[in-house]
Amino acid sequence: MICWKCQNDINEFDNYCKYCGAGQGKHIPMYYKHIGIILLFFIIGPFNLYFVWRSPALKKPAKIIYTIIFLALTVWFCYKTYLLFLQAQEMISSFPTNLMF
Numbered sequence: 001m002i003c004w005k006c007q008n009d010i011n012e013f014d015n016y017c018k019y020c021g022a023g024q025g026k027h028i029p030m031y032y033k034h035i036g037i038i039l040l041f042f043i044i045g046p047f048n049l050y051f052v053w054r055s056p057a058l059k060k061p062a063k064i065i066y067t068i069i070f071l072a073l074t075v076w077f078c079y080k081t082y083l084l085f086l087q088a089q090e091m092i093s094s095f096p097t098n099l100m101f
């Protein structure tokens with residue numbers, strides 16, 4: 001078996017690489033697994049793509065799909081924030097006239 005991190009040859013049943021200490025199989029860090037990657041998106045946004053592409057637990061098609069989904073969500077979120085900003089601006093500019101009535 002080849003370690004996903006340092007590419008050294010390690011024992012098939014090793015839980016951790018004896019060269020670099022990286023967890024193997026079930027012991028791969030949480031932030032490289034599906035659930036960790038999705039949780040990361042809510043914390044650091046599209047920067048989680050760094051972990052998506054480094055992840056040894058995800059296959060190439062999964063990485064591509066995640067990239068498309070996370071980028072689409074980011075664009076959608078920015079658009080929604082922009083609309084909110086416009087709405088807030090409108091409310092602020094109409095505020096003094098509201099006071100008169």
Ligand SMILES: [Zn+2]
Pocket residue numbers: 003004005006007008017018019020021022
């Ligand atoms: Zn290693």
